[in-house]
Amino acid sequence: MVQVIPVLDLRGGGVVHARKGERGRYPPLASALCAGNAPEAVVRGLLGLFAFRVIYVADLDAIEGTGDNGAALARLEAAFPDIGFWVDAGLSDAASVRGFLARHRGDAVIGSESLDGVEPLGELAGERRIVLSLDFRDRFVGPPGLLGRADLWPDRVIAMTLARVGSGEGPDRARLAELRRAAPHARLFAAGGVRGAGDLRTLAADGVAGALVATALHDGRISRADLEALAG
Numbered sequence: 001m002v003q004v005i006p007v008l009d010l011r012g013g014g015v016v017h018a019r020k021g022e023r024g025r026y027p028p029l030a031s032a033l034c035a036g037n038a039p040e041a042v043v044r045g046l047l048g049l050f051a052f053r054v055i056y057v058a059d060l061d062a063i064e065g066t067g068d069n070g071a072a073l074a075r076l077e078a079a080f081p082d083i084g085f086w087v088d089a090g091l092s093d094a095a096s097v098r099g100f101l102a103r104h105r106g107d108a109v110i111g112s113e114s115l116d117g118v119e120p121l122g123e124l125a126g127e128r129r130i131v132l133s134l135d136f137r138d139r140f141v142g143p144p145g146l147l148g149r150a151d152l153w154p155d156r157v158i159a160m161t162l163a164r165v166g167s168g169e170g171p172d173r174a175r176l177a178e179l180r181r182a183a184p185h186a187r188l189f190a191a192g193g194v195r196g197a198g199d200l201r202t203l204a205a206d207g208v209a210g211a212l213v214a215t216a217l218h219d220g221r222i223s224r225a226d227l228e229a230l231a232g
Contacts, residue, residue, distance in 0.1 A: 002200050002230060003054070003210030005086070005189065006046045006217055008039060010069040011060045015042045018058075018165045018214060026060070031218035039072050040079050047080075049217065050227040054084045056109070056212050063090040063114060070103075077105055086131050090114045094123035101129055109133050109158070112142025121152040133158040133191070136175065150183040157186045158212065164193030165214075171199055176208055197226035204230070 009018045009026065015037040016026035029037040034045030046052060057076070061067040073087060085106030091097045092114045100108045106129075110120070113135040124130055132153050135141045141162075146152075159179050161172045171190045180188055187209035194200065194213045200222070203211055216222045 001232075002204035002208060003189075004050075004052070004200065004217075004222070004227060004230065005054050005056050005210055005212050006052055007056045007058065007191075007212050007214040008042060009058045009060055009214070010039060010072055012067075013039075013069060013072050015039055016060070017218075029218065032220050033218055039076055043076060043080055043083070046217065047083075049224055050231075052083070054086060055080075056086045057088070057106075059087065059089040063088060063111065065090065073104065073106075088114075088133060092116045092120075094120040097124060097127075097130060101127075107131055111135055111160070112140070112146055115143055115146070117143045118146050118149050118152060121146075121149075121154070124154075125152070127154070130154050131156040131158060131189075133160045134179065135160045135162060136172075137162050147182070150186075153183050153186055155185070155187055156189065156209075157183060158189045158191050160212075161190075161192035165191070169193045170195055171203060171211070173202070173206060176203075176206065180207060194222075196221045197223075197230065200226070200230055 009016050015029040017029045018026055033049055034041045059069045061069055086109050087106050088109035088111050091110055093116050097108050109131045111133045159176050171193045176190055189210040190203055190208050191212035194211050194216055196216055
């Protein structure tokens with residue numbers, strides 16, 4: 001079984017369509033599952049497709065240091081109390097992670113591109129509500145040495161291949177295999193490139209715990225029947 005985790009990319013209070021990590025060019029989301037790109041409407045559309053338990057939220061304004069979507073996130077938490085939200089809000093150190101966890105009931109995603117060194121992960125050792133996102137463009141984006149410190153990685157690790165997000169190029173299986181070898185203790189989640197149910201079945205066979213998906217859900221390439229079969 002592979003867990004499918006829908007993705008919401010938030011900018012200016014609305015959901016945008018991520019493509020290849022080129023954040024300045026993300027258009028407003030247009031989805032077959034809902035009308036408009038208001039976060040609440042998008043989540044309702046996703047839940048109408050399948051009873052997802054977890055949704056990943058990227059606060060692009062916070063990641064880029066131009067503002068935040070805290071109000072939108074608070075509304076989502078209030079409107080969908082049964083959903084576990086994984087949130088990347090550009091958290092850079094242990095204090096900001098602890099502050100986020102105190103304000104929100106969801107889990108904090110620590111993106112390597114935002115992280116100030118490897119020390120914060122050591123300070124947060126044992127914290128169960130964190131997820132590490134290892135971010136890649138044409139190369140790793142994060143503190144030098146982090147890839148070699150799998151002992152500091154938490155139980156959940158996202159392999160975020162930004163150049164493949166929204167690309168339809170397929171998951172980066174070679175990188176996923178490399179990270180699985182580096183941290184066999186971790187549950188690994190693929191992000192970027194998933195084209196359909198076939199990719200999800202391949203990831204499951206590879207031992208990947210889950211996948212972050214957006215485009216293939218919104219354009220119908222992954223159906224309710226696919227999701228039910230994968231869950232079963």
